Amino acid sequence: MAKFYYQAITENGSSVSGAIDADSAEGATNALVARGYIPQKITDASKSGIGFFLTELQEKLTTVKLPELILFTKQLRTLIRAGVPMLKLLQVLENQSENIKLKRIIVSISQDIREGGSLYDGFRKYPSVFSPLYCSMLHAGETSGALPEILDRLIYILDHDHKIRTDIRSALQYPAIVMVSLLAAFLILLTMVIPKFAFIFLKSGLQLPLPTVICMKLYAILTAYWPALILLAVGLGIFINIYLKSEIGRFRRDRLLLHLPLFGVLVRKAAMARFASIFAILQTSGISVLETMSILSETINNAALSRAFENITERLEEGRGISGPLATSPYFTPIIINMVAIGEESGNLDEMLHEAAEHYDSELEFAMKRISDSIGPLLTVCLAAMVLFFALAIYLPMWDMVKMVK
Known part of the structure; x- marks a missing residue:
């Protein structure tokens, strides 16, 4: 071939x-x-x-972005619901797609179907685009004969995931821009403003205050060792990138994210909202609990939580309920554990998980608003501290010089 x-x-x-x-x-x-x-x-x-x-x-x-995947899934659902034959349907999707990688994938899936394969067989060949969650729900839809309804639930999950990612990115965008701006301003003042005043101060023979001495030492280090510092920064960046791609690196990074002050709450609430939403829809779609845990382990996007799911799956295989194993993990909140326990006892697990997902969606919005409100004053303090530091470094020696002149 x-x-x-x-x-x-x-x-x-x-x-x-x-x-x-x-x-x-x-x-x-x-x-x-x-x-x-x-x-x-x-x-x-x-x-x-x-x-x-x-x-x-x-x-x-080229990558297939989440909005493109959502649009593709909506078009797939609409065409299936309209009764369009599968091969014609895939040809329409290929023509409508503007993503070259997605076009090639659709062509490959069409070929698989011509050779007698299923949608699930074609989609699961591309795990970088279609997650285990996506493929499992397709399989459930094909098996049950209710593919449009299953795709409706899948679209809800994808939309929900996209909304959480967008909200978190929006909440972190402002502080990231401000911190980069502060760093740029610090370097500009240190390399362009301070040296001009430092020359005058040194010639005057003054006893320089501590802020000025620190600035001059930093400037001397930057001018003398800047090639080594750049190489060190690049090397450190490469090392961190390689380390974070390793299993232990991902685990430690994700565990740290869950325990960060201020932002850790945001990450935990987003993870709980995603867990409850996906779990509820997979249960509604007729997927077993063990398979659900396996799917969640691969799609939760957090190595620490994935390891927790693996431990929970082992306990479930021993014949225990869901709420008990969840309680043994430090990452699942009492609300999630209690909701699952009530759902198990009442036989309405999917309904209770839907309520938990809605609760954490509202909690996530509140947490992001609280963080946004807290970051403003915090960044103002950082900005004021930097301005004060450079003001003292420049004006304290100048006041001493004025006193000498007088």
């Missing part, structure tokens, strides 16, 4: 291009005709030039 690049015209007259796997150029042509395309140019990928290399590189660098 080889890869061929193609350029073709669709039934509605628009031009499309992409890649297709086939045994030969003739096989690629037949596959394109079967899709309803009119092939114009077919090139063996192994014999292609720089243009195709750049196309391949672009595809590898």
